[in-house]
Amino acid sequence: MEATTANERIELLAEEIKDLLHPHAVDDVTLVQKGLMLYRQGMVKQLQIWNAQITAMVQDVTPCHVKLNFSHLSLSSCTCPHEGLCRHQMAVFFAAYSRVGSVAEWVAEWREPMKEKSDVASWGLQKAKDLIKANGVMKPDYDRWVESFEVSFDTILNSKKYSSPFIIAELFNIYERRIKASAPVEQEWRLLYEMVGIVVSFKKLAVLTVQSGFAEDVVRRAYLSVFHNLIEDADEVVLKIGVQSLPFDFDQFILKLKDEVFELLTVCSDLEQERIYLYRLLWTNLFKKKEWREQEIILINDRLKSLEDWENPNPLMVAGIHISFLQQKDELALDLITKIDDKVITPYMLHWVDLLSQSKAWKRVGPLLELFISKLKGYLDFLRTYHSCASFTRASLKAITPFVTENGKVELYERALLSTLPYSYTEYEFMLFERKQYDKWGDLQAFMGWNFYDLPKERVKIIEKEKPEVLLGMLHQSALNEINQKNRSSYKAAVRHLKKLRTLYKKTKRVDDWQYFLDTLMEKTKRLRAFHEECRRSKLIEE
Structure with missing residues (x-):
């Protein structure tokens, strides 16, 4: 019975060490290799397995005495000068593990994520080469382009069974290189090809994310950057398209792309901000015809009416507001904003403030800012964490500043500062002091609860x-x-x-x-x- 208990403790220790060390970290790989070498050379002596720990001596250049603690690995020790887990402790672990299982199998399992990534990458590259040979350079044909993107995506990312979300970014890079290799030669068609590829790829990856069932925080760490990179690429491509003369039959492609972009609003329930950003970017800079915008509003309203209970309405509602602003129907847009919860709509309002400010439409910016400031406090209460609140406050004040500077609306800026306290303390304190509004400055310090002797001495001397x-x-x-x-x-x-x-x-x-x-x-x-x-x-x- 005692031996079985010891075996279980060793197996638990093996799992802990496997989780602690990362097969993609160079230092960890070196540590495992050196420990394995000492073990295989028979340098582990006097191995004893106790209830609480494993003890042994490792005959290295200098003999080292090792203790491995079963309950708390961090309490383990070695007489060598290395801090943390060292090669001698790894050698002792391997010697103990050899009594309950195969050391070679443990090492192989530990290396599996890297092997899987390498295997999948080489497999993806091979598939990409095959697809390039099959497709060659693509002529201007919208439907063939989309079919090519979808087949390439499915072949490289959807046909392989894998368990790690960290592989997706690697495969997506291979997929992107594949589709770029088949882009049309002519610059103007190449840009449109890339834009269609971005939208189709974004949608396909969004659907894959839902089907994979990965948790939101896992997606964020593993490959959310892929979505952000696609958005940055779209930004660049839109700018390039905007400064060149377009072929006569370009509009037929744009019409089909417009329909493709509409699907971003309902393709999944997650990635709300990313989907809306890409949608707004294209409608602001690419789809500029009056009749297109009128048709889009009808499409949005019809889709909202047919939404199922489980579907997320926010992207459609934000899209409707955005098109209304583009149509200069500001009253309608502002009315729609008031009907949406502060915690949903407030962050999107920053984009419209920036959009109208860039075109110096100050008469339109004013009412929007009034509404935005009225929602600030509610949104910050929803965010809660200091870092998020401070970050949003900085972005808000930056967005408000051009209007205030151009129109001298200092009182509006002050209202924004008051709405965002305590996160706007530094900016508000500076403004009050510079304007010699010392009474308000004193009230601000009292509101913040500062002790008199915490105040800046140079400020106190002047006051x-x-x-x-x-x-x-x-x-x-x-x-x-x-x-x-x-x-x-x-x-x-x-x-x-x-x-x-x-x-x-x-x-x-x-x-x-x-x-x-x-x-x-x-x-x-x-x-x-x-x-x-x-x-x-x-x-x-x-x-």
Whole structure:
């Protein structure tokens, strides 16, 4: 029974080490190789397996004594100078594991993710070569292009069974190289070919993501960057298309691409922001005809009416608002925005603020900003995490600044700062101080709960000189907070605040007010003997 228990502990240790070391990390690979070499050379001596640990001596250049802790691997030790898991500990592990299983099989299993990635990559490259031979350079034919993209995608990414999401990015790179190799030679057709490829590839990868069932955080770490790269590529291609003369029959391709782009809105429930970004990019820069936009609104409304309960309506609703802005139907767009929850619509509003600001349509920007600022606080309450709130606040203030600068609407900027406190503290504090609004500056410090002695000394010196009464309220609050702590060190801090208060009251010629405050304070705190002792010791009150 005891032997079986020991075997189980060794197997659990084997799993822990397998999870700890990564087959794609060079240092970890070297560590496993060196430990394996010491084990195979028979350098592990005096191996003993106890209830709590494994002990052994490893005959290296200098003999090393090793302990491997079953419960907490981090508590393991070796007399060599290496920190963390070392080659001697790995050698001892292999020696112990050899009693319960095959060391060679353990190493092979540990290396499997890298082997799988390598195998899949070489398999994908082979398939890509076959596809290039089969397709050659593609002539301008929209339907053939799409068929080629879909067949290539299915052949390279959908026909292979794999379990790791980290392989998808590798295979997608191979797929991209394949389709680019078959692009038309003429520059204008090549650009359109690339744009169609981006949209089709985005949709195919989105569907694959849903079908694979990978968790959202896994997709984010493994290959969300692929979607972002596609969007960046689309940005570049759209700019290039915009500065060249287009062939006469280009419109027929654009019409079909437009239908392809509409499917981005409903192709899956996840990747909402990425899908909407790509949709807006193309409708803003490529699909510019008035009748196209009128038809798109009809399509969006019809699709919204036919949505199933499980389908996500947000992309369609945001798309409708975007087309309305492009049609300059701002009242309709703003009305639609008010009907959507703050936590859904607020981040998308930044794009429209930027879009209208870039065209200097200031009369249109104003009402949009008013609505945006009214939603800011609700959205930040939804975000919660400090990093997310601070990041969105910075983006919001940056988007608002061009309108404020151009139109002198400082009060609007101030409302935005107030709505985003405490995340906008640095910007608001700077603005108030620069404009010498010292009363508001003092209120801001009180709102933030800063201690008087936490404030920047250079700021305090200027305010003490120009408007010392601003500091009175802060000192009162700081002193009372310290007194309420009811310990000797806080009483000393409180006295320091009170002495500063006395100086400021004298400076503002309000000695009577100071005396009244002090008398009242002493009466309220008469039971706090230690505090009164500190006041007498500092000569704040008479003996």
